Amino acid sequence: xxxxxxxxxxICLGTTCYVLGAAELAELEEYLPEELADRVDxxxxxxxxxxxxxxxxxxxFVRVDGKEILAKASIDSIIECLKxxxxxxxxxQ
Amino acid sequence: xxxxxxxxxxEIECSCRxxxxxxxxxxxxxxxxxxxxxxxxxxxxxxxxxxxxxxxLATMTSTMALxxxxxxxxxxxxxxxxxxxxxxxxxxxxxxxxxxIVDLHLGGQTRIIEMxxxxxxxxxxxxxxxxxxxxxxxxxxxDRRMTLTELKVLPGDRLIICSDGxxxxxxxxxxxxxxxxxxxxxxxxxxxLAAEPExxxxxxxxxxxxxxxxxxxxxxxxxxxxCLVIYLRRPRKLRLLTGPPFNPASDAEYASLVRDFEGKTxxxxxxxxxxxxxxxKRPIKMDIKLVRKAGGxxxxxxxxxxxxxxxxxxxxxxxxxxxxQGNYQQAPLAARQMIxxxxxxDVIELVVGTKVNDAHQDPNLPVDLExxxxxxxxxxxxxxxxxxxxxxxRYY
Numbered sequence: 001x002x003x004x005x006x007x008x009x010x011i012c013l014g015t016t017c018y019v020l021g022a023a024e025l026a027e028l029e030e031y032l033p034e035e036l037a038d039r040v041d042x043x044x045x046x047x048x049x050x051x052x053x054x055x056x057x058x059x060x061f062v063r064v065d066g067k068e069i070l071a072k073a074s075i076d077s078i079i080e081c082l083k084x085x086x087x088x089x090x091x092x093q
Numbered sequence: 094x095x096x097x098x099x100x101x102x103x104e105i106e107c108s109c110r111x112x113x114x115x116x117x118x119x120x121x122x123x124x125x126x127x128x129x130x131x132x133x134x135x136x137x138x139x140x141x142x143x144x145x146x147x148x149x150l151a152t153m154t155s156t157m158a159l160x161x162x163x164x165x166x167x168x169x170x171x172x173x174x175x176x177x178x179x180x181x182x183x184x185x186x187x188x189x190x191x192x193x194i195v196d197l198h199l200g201g202q203t204r205i206i207e208m209x210x211x212x213x214x215x216x217x218x219x220x221x222x223x224x225x226x227x228x229x230x231x232x233x234x235x236d237r238r239m240t241l242t243e244l245k246v247l248p249g250d251r252l253i254i255c256s257d258g259x260x261x262x263x264x265x266x267x268x269x270x271x272x273x274x275x276x277x278x279x280x281x282x283x284x285x286l287a288a289e290p291e292x293x294x295x296x297x298x299x300x301x302x303x304x305x306x307x308x309x310x311x312x313x314x315x316x317x318x319x320c321l322v323i324y325l326r327r328p329r330k331l332r333l334l335t336g337p338p339f340n341p342a343s344d345a346e347y348a349s350l351v352r353d354f355e356g357k358t359x360x361x362x363x364x365x366x367x368x369x370x371x372x373x374k375r376p377i378k379m380d381i382k383l384v385r386k387a388g389g390x391x392x393x394x395x396x397x398x399x400x401x402x403x404x405x406x407x408x409x410x411x412x413x414x415x416x417x418q419g420n421y422q423q424a425p426l427a428a429r430q431m432i433x434x435x436x437x438x439d440v441i442e443l444v445v446g447t448k449v450n451d452a453h454q455d456p457n458l459p460v461d462l463e464x465x466x467x468x469x470x471x472x473x474x475x476x477x478x479x480x481x482x483x484x485x486x487r488y489y
Contacts, residue, residue: 013379013391014363015406016452019460023391026384044381046370046394046402047363051452059452 005089006041007082010063011073014047017060024075025060031075036082098200101248102328102439103133105481106295107321108302112143112258113313119147120256120319123155124481127163133197134162137321139210139256141189147317150179150190158194168206168241169231176234193254195323203246208239211260211275214253215244219283248325251294253282258318259301263308273308293329294322295436328483330356331438335405336446336465337364338489347489348372350444351399357434360396362405365446370396377402388425401434403427406453407460409468416475441476443486445469 011017011025028042048063050056050071057071064070064081107122119142124135136158140150154175161171179190191209205213206229215222226242246252259278263269269277281304286292301320309315332354338347348369351358360366370377375397383392390411391404404427411428412435415421421432435441445465453462469486476482 011381013384013404015391015404015450015462016455016458018391018404018407019458019462023384023387026381042381044379044384044392044394046366046377046379049364049367052450 006039007065007085008063009040009042009078009082010045010048010066011042012046012048012050012059012061012063013044014049014051014059016051017047020059022060025062025073025078028075028078032079032082036079036086039086040082097248100327101199101325102483103197103199104294104324104326104439105133105135105321106293106298107135107137107319108295108298109317109319110258110302110306110314112315112317115144115317117145117148118319119143119151119317120258121148121151121155122319122321123159125159125163126481131199131201133195133199133323134159135195135197135254135321135323136162136192137210137254137256137319138190138192139258139317139319141185141187143317147190153179154190154192158192162194162196168239169229172206172208172229172237172239173231173233176231176237191257193321195252195254197246197252197323199246199325201245203244205242205244205252206239207242208237211255211257213242214251214275214279214282215246216251216253216282216286217247217249219286221279221283246325248327250325251282251286251297252321252323253278253297253301254321254323255301255305256317256319258314258316259305259320261316262305262318263310264315266310269308273305277308278305291326293326293437294324297324298322326439328439329437330354330440330442331359331434332356332442332444333359333361333435334365334369334444334446335361335409335469336489337362337368337448338446339448343489344368345372347444347446357400357438358398359401359403359431359434360399361403361409361431362446364450365405366394366396366402369399373398383426386426390425390427393427393430401427401430403431406462406465406468409465409472410463413468413471413475416472416479419479435476435482436480438482440483441485443469443473443484444489445486446489 050061062070062073109118111118119140136155138151138154140147193210194206196204224244226240229239261272264272298320379394394402408427415424473484
């Protein structure tokens with residue numbers, strides 16, 4: 001298993017995301033289950049520009065692994081997404 | 094020092110500290126810049142006694158003095174009206190507030206009218222300049238002597254005016270049995286300026302007041318203590334970009350405004366920061382750990398070469414709110430950093446992109462988001478009126 005692989009979680013801290021609760025998502029690290037604790041790199045990021053495009057759903061937005069966008073993100077939905085990604089990595093091995 | 098009046102900003106700042114145990118300051122400072130921009134008026138008045146009564150006397154005196162000077166009323170007549178108007182203290186049976194009025198004309202004659210305050214200091218290249226003055230005496234108030242000094246100021250000069258709380262600091266206690274006096278204050282200012290020749294008026298006035306306090310036993314303010322500094326300085330410039338341009342074709346030109354600017358730069362707004370980062374090909378960095386310390390606003394991020402990068406509307410709203418209240422020590426991180434940069438500048442250019450972010454107009458958002466143009470207008474107004482900054486706004 002590739003222990004070095006960390007999932008990057010980027011929390012958008014633009015105005016729209018912030019007023020809809022992004023600041024609380026920045027606490028994500030404290031809620032991570034044991035299996036994910038060392039596998040996640042949480043960082044804030046400047047406005048992702050997603051709020052302007054209705055196709056993406058509603059804020060707050062989080063980007064996981066540079067690709068997947070979570071709309072209306074919550075701590076739970078981010079953890080769920082990370083667990084799925086972890087499962088995919090394990091299945092690949 | 095370059096003695097060029099065209100590139101000169103008149104920085105006027107006053108630090109006032111209230112006598113220990115009182116709730117309000119009995120010294121009052123007011124100033125205004127007339128529309129022509131070449132004339133600046135400043136008044137420091139010290140009301141008899143301390144507390145509310147002193148504050149009232151000083152505030153009335155400053156308000157009247159400023160108004161009369163602005164309308165070019167004759168000095169003696171102005172002073173008589175002030176003295177006739179002030180309420181009489183029921184214990185002391187006198188009405189009294191000392192004052193110093195500075196009527197400064199860039200490139201012209203400057204007048205300083207003093208009544209009862211410690212004599213002003215005019216510093217040029219570290220030297221305490223002496224000027225001739227003459228006495229003005231009112232027939233109705235013969236014991237209230239005023240002095241009028243006419244002088245010329247040059248770029249680089251400083252005028253320092255103190256209330257007696259500064260010159261009498263430490264009075265009766267060794268080593269300043271007769272107080273810190275004008276000489277003590279002068280020496281301190283000269284030392285500070287020898288070490289830092291371009292020290293701002295804001296910083297110098299704060300240091301004088303703090304040093305005066307240091308002369309007092311137990312470092313208490315024994316009287317209302319104020320220091321007004323007027324510094325004819327080379328302006329410190331700041332350019333703030335906020336909002337993406339209405340027309341995206343202007344993006345490159347817009348971003349270039351912070352690339353080659355001689356002065357401080359602020360980029361305010363997520364989309365704006367993305368645009369600047371893209372056009373200048375510099376990454377944006379953000380420290381997630383700052384979220385917790387950021388105190389209710391998105392934390393500042395950073396772009397190389399830019400002094401401050403913040404979120405937009407929420408931060409601007411907090412900045413304006415704290416500037417209007419006049420107290421920003423408790424402001425959230427990003428707002429406090431922006432206020433500190435703004436207050437440490439003289440000439441501020443607000444460059445406003447007018448494109449509206451539709452997402453901010455969503456009625457489901459839990460807070461009201463101001464329209465950028467409105468909040469910028471308030472920012473410009475508070476900086477000019479309350480903080481004596483020269484503000485230019487342009488729209489993109």
